[in-house]
Amino acid sequence: MSEYVLLAFGGAGPTHVAGYTQGIPLWGILIFPYSSVFSAFGAAAADFEHHYLRALNLIVPPAPSNDLKLGIGQRLSQVWEEMEQQAIQLFAAGLDQ
Structure with missing residues (x-):
């Protein structure tokens, strides 16, 4: 970083x-x-605005273990991929839908 x-x-x-x-x-x-x-x-x-919202409640202690960091990162990546798929489907349907 x-x-x-x-x-x-x-x-x-x-x-x-x-x-x-x-x-x-x-x-x-x-x-x-x-x-x-x-x-x-x-x-x-x-001209066009769409919000992708997804709540993800995570409890992260002050000094998380590397395994916990990895798990949180994987979960966040999964949520981002889900929202990306929503956006792809929306734009594939066309903006006037």
Whole structure:
């Protein structure tokens, strides 16, 4: 992770970046001026918008074992794949459906 830069944007991304990156050894964090304004404008001006929502409740202790980290990563990957399939099906049907 120390080679990556996190781009904090959107409505609340820059506001909470210190909290959700705490303890993550990133190379840097970029925060864009007026990012919440551009996020809101983009959402309001978009011709098409679809939300993919999936709740995943996980309890992660402060010092998780490597096996637990692996299991959580696998579960998150599974959820992402499920949402990706939903998006593929939606776009295959056409945006006017």
